[in-house]
Amino acid sequence: MKMKQEEKRLLQGLQKTVERVLNIPYYQGRLADIGIKQAGDIQSLEDFQRLPLTSKEDLRLNYPFGLFAEPQEKIVRLHASSGTTGKPTVVGYTQHDIELWADIVADGLRRAGISNQDVIQIAYGYGLFTGGMGLHYGSEVLGALTVPISGGNTQRQLMLMQDFGTTVLACTPSYALFLAESLEEAGIARNELRLRKGVFGAEPWTEGMREEIEHRLGIEAYDIYGLSEIMGPGVSMECSEHHGLHIDEHFYPEILDEQGNPCPEGVKGELVITSINKEAFPVLRYRTKDLTTLRYGNCSCGHTGWTMDRVSARVDDMLIIRGVNVFPSQIEEAILSVGGVEPHYMLVVERVGSLDQLEVQVEVNSRSFVDEVRELEALQSRVQRRIEEITGISVRVRLVEPKSIPRSEGKAKRVLDKRKG
Amino acid sequence: MFQLSIFLENTKGRLAEVLNLLTQLNVNIRALSLADTKDYGVLRIVVDEPEKVAEAMRVREYVVNLTPVWVLRVPDRVGGLAGVLTQLADEGVVVEYMYAFVEKENEKAQVVIRVQNEQVMAAAMQKLALA
Numbered sequence: 001m002k003m004k005q006e007e008k009r010l011l012q013g014l015q016k017t018v019e020r021v022l023n024i025p026y027y028q029g030r031l032a033d034i035g036i037k038q039a040g041d042i043q044s045l046e047d048f049q050r051l052p053l054t055s056k057e058d059l060r061l062n063y064p065f066g067l068f069a070e071p072q073e074k075i076v077r078l079h080a081s082s083g084t085t086g087k088p089t090v091v092g093y094t095q096h097d098i099e100l101w102a103d104i105v106a107d108g109l110r111r112a113g114i115s116n117q118d119v120i121q122i123a124y125g126y127g128l129f130t131g132g133m134g135l136h137y138g139s140e141v142l143g144a145l146t147v148p149i150s151g152g153n154t155q156r157q158l159m160l161m162q163d164f165g166t167t168v169l170a171c172t173p174s175y176a177l178f179l180a181e182s183l184e185e186a187g188i189a190r191n192e193l194r195l196r197k198g199v200f201g202a203e204p205w206t207e208g209m210r211e212e213i214e215h216r217l218g219i220e221a222y223d224i225y226g227l228s229e230i231m232g233p234g235v236s237m238e239c240s241e242h243h244g245l246h247i248d249e250h251f252y253p254e255i256l257d258e259q260g261n262p263c264p265e266g267v268k269g270e271l272v273i274t275s276i277n278k279e280a281f282p283v284l285r286y287r288t289k290d291l292t293t294l295r296y297g298n299c300s301c302g303h304t305g306w307t308m309d310r311v312s313a314r315v316d317d318m319l320i321i322r323g324v325n326v327f328p329s330q331i332e333e334a335i336l337s338v339g340g341v342e343p344h345y346m347l348v349v350e351r352v353g354s355l356d357q358l359e360v361q362v363e364v365n366s367r368s369f370v371d372e373v374r375e376l377e378a379l380q381s382r383v384q385r386r387i388e389e390i391t392g393i394s395v396r397v398r399l400v401e402p403k404s405i406p407r408s409e410g411k412a413k414r415v416l417d418k419r420k421g
Numbered sequence: 422m423f424q425l426s427i428f429l430e431n432t433k434g435r436l437a438e439v440l441n442l443l444t445q446l447n448v449n450i451r452a453l454s455l456a457d458t459k460d461y462g463v464l465r466i467v468v469d470e471p472e473k474v475a476e477a478m479r480v481r482e483y484v485v486n487l488t489p490v491w492v493l494r495v496p497d498r499v500g501g502l503a504g505v506l507t508q509l510a511d512e513g514v515v516v517e518y519m520y521a522f523v524e525k526e527n528e529k530a531q532v533v534i535r536v537q538n539e540q541v542m543a544a545a546m547q548k549l550a551l552a
Contacts (some may be wrong), residue, residue, distance in 0.1 A: 026535045371426030371488045373456045
């Protein structure tokens, strides 16, 4: 019975979003194509699931402001996601959207046990990318001492971390790892820092990577998820239970299979999100290209609703090697489970003759280096076997020197596909 | 004593880079051997004050390991090395790898030996009075 009421509320929220997007000519046309003229035409969740999906391509077609639902004078901020090819995708926010976003992020941080007692060092990039400012506004609403250092300038990051007594670090997982390395190099002992938690996101990462970061930095790591097209970081975040990422109630998630059909609860597929109560840039069934699973329920942290698994893979990151789908996160999982090598890797794909070849470059770990070639070869084949077990394809593993794989201050680039271009 | 083992990628000029660094650090290489595979190699060198050199290299991001090895003087004549190795084998010593060098002053051949079991080797050295 209670579920029924929740469903009713959800349906009202979705109807409001439909009403809102019907003000936008592009959506109006697409909805008219399937006979939807007004929000009232959606009478059930089943009706809703028949609505067309929105993709990044739709955003590009309407560049820059074509999908805004509010006149320009009501829009107070723009963000944009980096377009690797061509134009970026642009999103807008009203004052109300900015406040809503900040509240959502603050809620997430609170569930992670972060409070106004904390000093949050925000090492996500500030600017058109939503990472920096998204965390920033949330941190301020929470009342935490907010350090808007942005990404990069690693030596200064370390200095301020010590001097300001930073307790929470927010950045990408790959930058967290790089900071950990830099701390070791600088000879800064763990007890010289007050760091206790990390809020990491904006790139897919594995459980093994989490353990590595937690171990190296001596902190508890929280996964935060979001994308600018939906709002930015905070769409979902882990609580202290670390049992998936709780999706905020302003986002309605669905999981679809490759044909666009809904997946049953617990089955992996593409995450599709509809915004609820967002003004300037409402999105209807937006395809995130992130693969995950969903479940509904209550958590001891107080959250009720949808929880998603960590996103360990993006549809866009998928490599097709000799017809087999391979995700960089699978390789990461393999490397971290073997040990003896650093958690930095680079995937080089080449076509040799008519065959795709995947070379995995991985750094030898100085602590476990032994001088016998036989041992190195054994390490190499252990990594190789593990990758083959997980991905099902044969790869070539190449051991390289430490620090020879480029480090990232933002989102890590881990694939070099020489088959393209 | 300890030998320095250095992990090296097989890239053009990498070996020269390491040797230049050792020059800079004023390190004289007394013996050297290179084990290599397609992608990488292990450079093994005998130097004075290996701990100090290892530290200096680690600071410069090299993967360096101090490996216990034995240096033996062997008669510089036909069958010299064969004789010593036979004796060691009889004592149960298993050799992982070895390389040789000639010391100018006394014209004696010397070999650097890495063995599987340090204790067995120590006992053998004592018994055969090779130390």
